Amino acid sequence: MKNTVITLKKQKEEHDKIVMVTAYDYTTAKIMDEAGVNTILVGDSLGNTMLGYEDTLSVTMEDMIHHSAAVARGAKDAFIVTDMPFMSYQTSVYDAVVNAGRLMKEGRANAVKLEGGMEFAPHIEAIVKASIPVVAHIGLTPQSVNAFGGFKVQGKDLEAAKKLVADAKAVEEAGACMVVMECVPAKLAKRITEELSIPTIGIGAGAGCDGQVLVYQDLLGMYDGMRPKFVKVFANVGEMMKEGVRSYIQETKEGTFPAEEHCFKIDDSVIEKLY
């Protein structure tokens, strides 16, 4: 069954946790979809995980459209949320609507995600008016890494906690259908979750959120760079891939691959008549 804004809201009401994971291509999206996740995030984290950038700032609209469309071809039931890249919505409400439209039309997303709280309420409102579902992203917002001075937990003191609560309420009021909270103290994220009627999805925000999101290379152990505290590695796929490729190298060098069953046959008489 296709996950939609309606089914995701119902999951919150029924305390059925929402599972979101990133994917950036057809094959991975198909695997995640068949595994049964509710929603796939085509995150601008593709800048780090797929394109090798040190942050998400260089990711373009064309990158997001290209990857989102591939994911949409692979996923049947998952609700696809595609990130609006840096400077595709910050510049004006008009740009926000135009670029959100492109992610839906060309990237075949089911919703767009943008980073920011109350400052972006007018942008969210305008996109929602164009019948495009919006997922807001508050707390640690990686596109603002330079303004934050690094990747840090947000909302720890009273003033910052109040601002996060206000941000969450502002994006809900503006019409967001979900809100991602990144690197927010667990007790604060739980309070916000209880106060909102839209689902909250946590990443480094504790188990009190309505759902969780992880970057797939993190949860499958495919990324051996810096590992944030909130990441749990559920399988060592990176190591399995290396082992598989090492066996391929060894058998190719030994000449045991390809074996007879991997080869196409020809009648000996054809070979004999060749010369």
Ligand code: KIV
């Ligand atoms: O881009 C991304 O993968 C994200 C998640 C970390 C929430 O925004």
